Amino acid sequence: MQLTHSYADNNLTEALRKLSHPVHLAAAGPNGNPLAVYVPSLTPEQLGNQEFCREIDIRYPYLGGSMAKGISSVAIAEELGRAGMLGFFGAAGLPFSTVEAAVDHLAGAAFPCGFNLIHSPHEPDLEAALAELYIRKGVRLVEASAFLALTLPLVRYRTHGIHRDAEGAIIVPNRIIAKVSREELAERFFSPPPEKYLRQLRDEGAITAEQAELAAQIPMAQYITAEADSGGHTDNRPAMALFPTIASLAGRMELKFGYTVRLQVGLAGGIATPTAAAAAFAMGAAYIMTGSVNQACVESGTSDTVRRMLAETRQADVTMAPAADMFEMGVTVQVLKRGTMFPMRAAKLYEIYRAYDGMDSIPVAERDKLEKTFFKATLADIWRDTHAFFQKRDPRQVERAEREPKHRMALVFRWYLGQAAHWAKDGDPDRTIDYQIWCGPAMGAFNEWAAGSFLESPDRRRVATVARNILFGAALLTRANFLRYQNILLPADFIIKPLEDIQIKEYLA
Numbered sequence: 001m002q003l004t005h006s007y008a009d010n011n012l013t014e015a016l017r018k019l020s021h022p023v024h025l026a027a028a029g030p031n032g033n034p035l036a037v038y039v040p041s042l043t044p045e046q047l048g049n050q051e052f053c054r055e056i057d058i059r060y061p062y063l064g065g066s067m068a069k070g071i072s073s074v075a076i077a078e079e080l081g082r083a084g085m086l087g088f089f090g091a092a093g094l095p096f097s098t099v100e101a102a103v104d105h106l107a108g109a110a111f112p113c114g115f116n117l118i119h120s121p122h123e124p125d126l127e128a129a130l131a132e133l134y135i136r137k138g139v140r141l142v143e144a145s146a147f148l149a150l151t152l153p154l155v156r157y158r159t160h161g162i163h164r165d166a167e168g169a170i171i172v173p174n175r176i177i178a179k180v181s182r183e184e185l186a187e188r189f190f191s192p193p194p195e196k197y198l199r200q201l202r203d204e205g206a207i208t209a210e211q212a213e214l215a216a217q218i219p220m221a222q223y224i225t226a227e228a229d230s231g232g233h234t235d236n237r238p239a240m241a242l243f244p245t246i247a248s249l250a251g252r253m254e255l256k257f258g259y260t261v262r263l264q265v266g267l268a269g270g271i272a273t274p275t276a277a278a279a280a281f282a283m284g285a286a287y288i289m290t291g292s293v294n295q296a297c298v299e300s301g302t303s304d305t306v307r308r309m310l311a312e313t314r315q316a317d318v319t320m321a322p323a324a325d326m327f328e329m330g331v332t333v334q335v336l337k338r339g340t341m342f343p344m345r346a347a348k349l350y351e352i353y354r355a356y357d358g359m360d361s362i363p364v365a366e367r368d369k370l371e372k373t374f375f376k377a378t379l380a381d382i383w384r385d386t387h388a389f390f391q392k393r394d395p396r397q398v399e400r401a402e403r404e405p406k407h408r409m410a411l412v413f414r415w416y417l418g419q420a421a422h423w424a425k426d427g428d429p430d431r432t433i434d435y436q437i438w439c440g441p442a443m444g445a446f447n448e449w450a451a452g453s454f455l456e457s458p459d460r461r462r463v464a465t466v467a468r469n470i471l472f473g474a475a476l477l478t479r480a481n482f483l484r485y486q487n488i489l490l491p492a493d494f495i496i497k498p499l500e501d502i503q504i505k506e507y508l509a
């Protein structure tokens with residue numbers, strides 16, 4: 001289609017970048033008649049669901065997901081919070097006192113933030129202690145993840161303080177954003193808390209009979225993040241297939257239970273570019289959540305060595321490897337494979353674990369190799385350390401390991417997997433080839449997009465700058481699509497490139 005009222009290409013691109021200004025064009029229609037072409041204003045706060053943003057008190061529909069061991073650090077939560085977004089502190093795998101310190105640090109913040117409440121099937125006491133900590137400290141928002149079913153501590157967190165206000169509306173002070181990749185689980189989170197747990201809490205005096213009755217009318221989680229193929233623990237679900245399923249479930253569950261609140265679905269997994277973000281919002285995501293790309297930013301709690309490795313990661317440089325926490329069950333996590341032998345070594349350990357009854361059955365040559373290359377110590381020495389560790393943390397593990405050689409082998413192998421994440425996070429120079437770095441394909445997509453710009457350099461990557469660029473670019477692309485849908489060719493110079501914060505500010509002015 002011919003433009004009659006022409007913007008020079010550059011002017012049209014510039015006009016599109018001024019997101020808060022509508023663009024009007026006159027084009028020649030099929031029979032030569034003038035045709036009005038229109039691109040509405042679309043700013044980053046208009047992407048996603050504004051009701052969701054209002055409810056959790058953020059300006060932009062952008063969440064930084066929890067990253068274990070404080071990789072999603074206090075600094076990430078602060079930077080995203082100050083930028084009008086939301087960050088979750090990565091509480092998983094940290095000593096209790098470190099989580100408590102992070103909660104205290106962020107307690108007085110002038111912006112919202114959240115904490116990870118991770119399901120720990122092997123350490124139920126830890127999960128309960130975390131839930132209690134969050135209740136005691138008045139943490140109002142958690143990211144519940146890795147749950148295979150709902151648990152008592154989670155229900156206790158959700159229902160704590162539930163009441164009716166003066167108008168009779170049910171007020172639920174504690175909010176849960178649940179991260180799931182399976183519809184069965186989403187269904188449980190969108191349902192009211194299970195009756196058996198409400199009864200138990202009531203019997204224990206944790207909630208009153210009236211609170212139990214109110215709790216039966218609310219969803220366990222009003223918000224669900226559908227997690228597609230991502231860094232770390234992942235079911236490798238494709239976003240395009242997962243999101244519509246969970247979004248449609250939200251609609252059905254709302255009708256089924258007649259909730260007075262709207263259920264909302266956000267999307268995580270694979271999002272690190274404006275294009276991916278625009279696709280998520282086009283599918284109806286209430287918000288987007290990022291992970292991998294934030295680990296590559298200066299504020300993350302990992303090492304500079306890891307940040308440099310992540311900056312060189314390409315699309316196919318990630319793979320699945322056995323997970324430390326659910327090693328025996330064959331659970332895997334998505335990790336970086338470029339520049340580290342961790343995925344191969346972890347897979348080898350799993351193969352050996354499957355093949356033998358205990359460490360004494362491993363053939364001598366194989367055992368020698370493990371001791372020299374993987375462990376850099378004898379397996380007996382590692383067992384001594386592991387024994388001491390579990391003696392303090394969970395003596396039941398030691399008792400079982402003493403009875404079952406295979407369990408002892410699992411604990412020793414899990415030592416390597418666990419340490420591999422620490423070596424990476426601490427940037428241990430002697431262990432680079434053993435680094436376990438959780439990472440998804442989003443990292444490669446981001447690097448490709450950032451190539452040649454200031455964001456190529458690892459020390460220029462700031463979480464809020466990256467986030468603002470992803471949102472700005474998503475809005476820009478969506479505006480450009482309005483032209484495409486009206487059969488107008490995009491200007492030849494149209495490109496979504498990373499912009500400095502000051503440029504974004506000017507375009508939004």
Ligand SMILES: Cc1cc2nc3c(=O)[nH]c(=O)nc-3n(C[C@H](O)[C@H](O)[C@H](O)COP(=O)(O)O)c2cc1C
Pocket residue numbers: 064065066067068069071090091092116118143144145146179227229230231232233268269270271272289290291292293295437438439440441442
């Ligand atoms: C280094 C790393 C650690 C993670 N640790 C956790 C965690 O402890 N708890 C959690 O709920 N999700 C965890 N995730 C998942 C992220 O919160 C987020 O959902 C995911 O990374 C989004 O997908 P993406 O990696 O494609 O951006 C982790 C992800 C990464 C990259």
